[in-house]
Amino acid sequence: MSEGAGLQPDTCGCGPWTTLSGGSPCRIEDDHQANAFLANEAGQRTASANEMISGHREGERRCFRVLDGVVRLVRIFPDGQRQVARFAFPGDFVGLTASERELTCEAVTDTTVLEYDAERLERISDCNPHLARQLARALRDGVDQNVEHVRLLGRRSARQRLALFLKSLHGELGLGDLVPLPMARADIADHVGLTAETVSRAFAELKRRRVLMEIDRNLVRLDLSALTSLADET
Amino acid sequence: MSEGAGLQPDTCGCGPWTTLSGGSPCRIEDDHQANAFLANEAGQRTASANEMISGHREGERRCFRVLDGVVRLVRIFPDGQRQVARFAFPGDFVGLTASERELTCEAVTDTTVLEYDAERLERISDCNPHLARQLARALRDGVDQNVEHVRLLGRRSARQRLALFLKSLHGELGLGDLVPLPMARADIADHVGLTAETVSRAFAELKRRRVLMEIDRNLVRLDLSALTSLADET
DNA sequence: CGGTAGGTTGAAAGGGGTCAAGTTGTGTGG
DNA sequence: CCACACAACTTGACCCCTTTCAACCTACCG
Structure with a gap:
C-alpha cells in the first residue's frame, strides 16, 4: 500500500454504495x-x-x-x-x-x-x-x-537501480533515515535485475559516495536527499 | 487488452448488477x-x-x-x-x-x-x-x-528481451507469422531497456538464428515456436 | 535529385556477469 | 562459554556483452 493503510475493514472511510443522484443506499x-x-x-x-x-x-x-x-x-x-x-x-x-x-x-x-x-x-x-x-x-x-x-x-546503472529500490523501501518501511532490509541480497538482486555480487558492490559504492552512512546486513542508514539526487543523475 | 476485446459497450457480456443471492437487479x-x-x-x-x-x-x-x-x-x-x-x-x-x-x-x-x-x-x-x-x-x-x-x-540478454517483446507484440497485432512493427527502433529500445543499436543487432542475430525470417522496418515474419523456445533458453 | 530521419554496421571501452576466494556472523552442539 | 559449521555477504580477477561514438546505408519527401 502506497501510504501505509491499515487493516481496518473500511480504510477509505467510504460510505455505503449510493447512486450518483444521491438516492438511497443499494442493499445495505x-x-x-x-x-x-x-x-x-x-x-x-x-x-x-x-x-x-x-x-x-x-x-x-x-x-x-x-x-x-x-x-x-x-x-x-x-x-x-x-x-x-x-x-x-x-x-x-x-x-x-x-x-x-x-x-x-x-x-x-x-x-x-x-x-x-x-x-x-x-x-x-x-x-x-x-x-x-x-x-x-x-x-x-x-x-x-x-x-x-x-x-x-529501466535505469541502466547498478547504482541507480539500488538507489531507487532503497527509496521505495524507505517509503514502505523507513523510520527516519533508517531502512530495514528484511530480504537477502539475492532477493534484492533478483528484484532489481542484477546479481547479488553487483548489488553488494553497489552498496559499497553508495557508501563511498556518502549516500549510505551505515550498512548492516538487515539495516541501512541513508541520506535521503543524496539518495534522491543520485537516483536522478546520469 | 490481452485478448483483443473490441470496443462494444459491453465486451464482457455481463448482465446487470445482481446480488450474490440472486436477487433482483440493482438500479438498471x-x-x-x-x-x-x-x-x-x-x-x-x-x-x-x-x-x-x-x-x-x-x-x-x-x-x-x-x-x-x-x-x-x-x-x-x-x-x-x-x-x-x-x-x-x-x-x-x-x-x-x-x-x-x-x-x-x-x-x-x-x-x-x-x-x-x-x-x-x-x-x-x-x-x-x-x-x-x-x-x-x-x-x-x-x-x-x-x-x-x-x-x-528481468531477462538479461538483448536477444531474449527482444524475443519476449516480439512475442507480446505478436499477441497484440500478429497475423499468422507476420508481426507489424508500428513503432521505431528507438521506441522498442526504450521499452526493453536497451539502446537502438543493440536492438538492431539483436534483430540481426535473431535472423541469423532463423527465428526471424524477414525483417522490414515496419514488419517482421517470425517462427513463433523458435521465438518461444529462444525466450525460454539460457 | 539531394536532404533528412531512421536504421544498420563497425571499433573501442566500460560495466556487469561469472567464478573463486575470503570474511562475517549466527546458530548449534560440545 | 567456546568452538565449529554453515550460510550470507564481500571482494577480487577476468571476460563478455552492451554501450558509446562514428560512419554508412536506405527510404521517403520535398
Whole structure:
C-alpha cells in the first residue's frame, strides 16, 4: 500500500454504495455479507521465513492479504533464472490478478496472512460496492508498484537501480533515515535485475559516495536527499 | 487488452448488477446512465504520428481509450533517459491510475482516442456496477501488461528481451507469422531497456538464428515456436 | 535529385556477469 | 562459554556483452 493503510475493514472511510443522484443506499446487507465473508471466510495463516505460502499452479484461486511480515512474489524462468516480481508488506493484497497468482509466494520473514478465495472475493465484490472499491484501490496500488518497478528496471546503472529500490523501501518501511532490509541480497538482486555480487558492490559504492552512512546486513542508514539526487543523475 | 476485446459497450457480456443471492437487479438505470456518459461525455480526438496526446502534468485528470492506432506511454528521467512504459493498442485504456497519468502519452501512428475525465469515470463507476466491472477488468489487463513488462526487463540478454517483446507484440497485432512493427527502433529500445543499436543487432542475430525470417522496418515474419523456445533458453 | 530521419554496421571501452576466494556472523552442539 | 559449521555477504580477477561514438546505408519527401 502506497501510504501505509491499515487493516481496518473500511480504510477509505467510504460510505455505503449510493447512486450518483444521491438516492438511497443499494442493499445495505451487501456490506454485512461481505464483511462477514472477509472476517469469517478468511483463513489466517502463518509461515516462517523462506517458507512457500502458495506455489504457482494452474488455476490457483487463493489470494492473500499480508497482516504481518514481508513476502516476496517469485517467478522462475524455464532456464532457471529467478525474478522477484515484488515484495508485499503489511496491508498489501497478493494474488488479486490471475497473472500474479502464477507467481510463487514465499515468506521473507516470519509472516501471517489472511487467505481468501480470489474468484469468490471477486464475485462478492460484484454485489458489494464497498468491497469493490477497496479491491479496486488495492488493484491500483498494485499497478503503481509495478509502474515503480518498471521505472527502476529501466535505469541502466547498478547504482541507480539500488538507489531507487532503497527509496521505495524507505517509503514502505523507513523510520527516519533508517531502512530495514528484511530480504537477502539475492532477493534484492533478483528484484532489481542484477546479481547479488553487483548489488553488494553497489552498496559499497553508495557508501563511498556518502549516500549510505551505515550498512548492516538487515539495516541501512541513508541520506535521503543524496539518495534522491543520485537516483536522478546520469 | 490481452485478448483483443473490441470496443462494444459491453465486451464482457455481463448482465446487470445482481446480488450474490440472486436477487433482483440493482438500479438498471445506472447502466443507462454510464452508457450515456461513455457515449456522450467522451470527446473523440485524433492525433497524428508522434504528436503528444497528453503531457505529464500535476493533477492530470484525463484518461483515454484507444480507438484506432498505437500510442506509447513515455517517462523521461531527470537525466534525460527515456523509457517507454508501455504501448497501448485499440481497445486499451490509458491513464486509469494516477501513476499512469504522470506519463506522457504520445501517438506512435496516426491515432484516434476517446477522452474521459478519470475522476468522474471513477465516481460514476462507484454507482454503476457494469462500468465498475469493465474498469476493473481494464485495470487487471493493465496489471498483466506490467507484469509481462517486468518479466521482459528481468531477462538479461538483448536477444531474449527482444524475443519476449516480439512475442507480446505478436499477441497484440500478429497475423499468422507476420508481426507489424508500428513503432521505431528507438521506441522498442526504450521499452526493453536497451539502446537502438543493440536492438538492431539483436534483430540481426535473431535472423541469423532463423527465428526471424524477414525483417522490414515496419514488419517482421517470425517462427513463433523458435521465438518461444529462444525466450525460454539460457 | 539531394536532404533528412531512421536504421544498420563497425571499433573501442566500460560495466556487469561469472567464478573463486575470503570474511562475517549466527546458530548449534560440545 | 567456546568452538565449529554453515550460510550470507564481500571482494577480487577476468571476460563478455552492451554501450558509446562514428560512419554508412536506405527510404521517403520535398
